[in-house]
Amino acid sequence: MGPRWKGKGAEAKALAEPMSEIVSQLQSSLTRSDSQGLLSGCSVLLEAGAEQTELLNRSCFGRPVITAEKDKQWFQLSMEEAFYLCHSLGCLKIVGEDNHLKNDEELWQYMKSRRETFPDFYMAYSHLRIKNWVVRSGSQYGVDFVAYRHHPALVHSEYAVLVLSEENENANGRLRVWSDFDCTIRLCGSVAKTLLVIHINKNGHGATTPLCLKKYSVEERTITRWSAEQCREVQTPETSSK
Numbered sequence: 001m002g003p004r005w006k007g008k009g010a011e012a013k014a015l016a017e018p019m020s021e022i023v024s025q026l027q028s029s030l031t032r033s034d035s036q037g038l039l040s041g042c043s044v045l046l047e048a049g050a051e052q053t054e055l056l057n058r059s060c061f062g063r064p065v066i067t068a069e070k071d072k073q074w075f076q077l078s079m080e081e082a083f084y085l086c087h088s089l090g091c092l093k094i095v096g097e098d099n100h101l102k103n104d105e106e107l108w109q110y111m112k113s114r115r116e117t118f119p120d121f122y123m124a125y126s127h128l129r130i131k132n133w134v135v136r137s138g139s140q141y142g143v144d145f146v147a148y149r150h151h152p153a154l155v156h157s158e159y160a161v162l163v164l165s166e167e168n169e170n171a172n173g174r175l176r177v178w179s180d181f182d183c184t185i186r187l188c189g190s191v192a193k194t195l196l197v198i199h200i201n202k203n204g205h206g207a208t209t210p211l212c213l214k215k216y217s218v219e220e221r222t223i224t225r226w227s228a229e230q231c232r233e234v235q236t237p238e239t240s241s242k
Helices: 010-016 019-032 052-058 078-090 105-112 117-131 179-190 210-215
Strands: 036-040 042-050 064-066 074-076 093-095 134-137 146-147 159-165 196-202 219-223
Touching: 019 052, 036 078, 042 052, 052 105, 064 219, 074 078, 074 093, 078 105, 078 117, 105 117, 105 210, 117 134, 117 146, 117 159, 117 196, 117 210, 117 219, 159 179, 179 196
Parallel strands: 036 093, 159 196
Antiparallel strands: 036 042, 042 074, 064 074, 134 146, 146 159, 196 219
């Protein structure tokens, strides 16, 4: 379907400011400030300074939280975003509700306890983020994630993402029968997105520790709707009248 840029100059701006560079700047900023997030249910709260607020917004990590504190800006990170910053980029420390610092193993167990499918969703999230896609929640479209080529202010999302795995094939309750495929593809088409199914194969390694992620493999499949009205041959007036 291709990228749909928002306005004149959007593509040029995205090319001039690659997402990989913006994320690298955020990584450096969080590391220098020894930033710490606070576990809060199924999310992580992060207090950000002026520089980090700009970088978090530009790199599309978290969502700003409106508070009465005018001199502070807080961001709410999803579990996938927080673990990516902590485990994959190594630039964020996370404190539990007991005010003790969580290591990767403890954080992994906590997030698994909050959502059984977290290992699959995190693997899919990190797989796309590493490829410099901007990944956001897809709940408003009935999918797990949506993927943007760059910042949502510059371009519309291209992919509606569903996450499946060998162990939890129907964990998200979709794509059980062909009618599920048809409905989902029709919905994606109506909002100009391509359905991307990411299948996580654990290769028999389970999900006991975050080290298992290195053993996982990822299979990507895009699914589109075939229309019988699309003819394989160009019809001439003579052939169409026969």
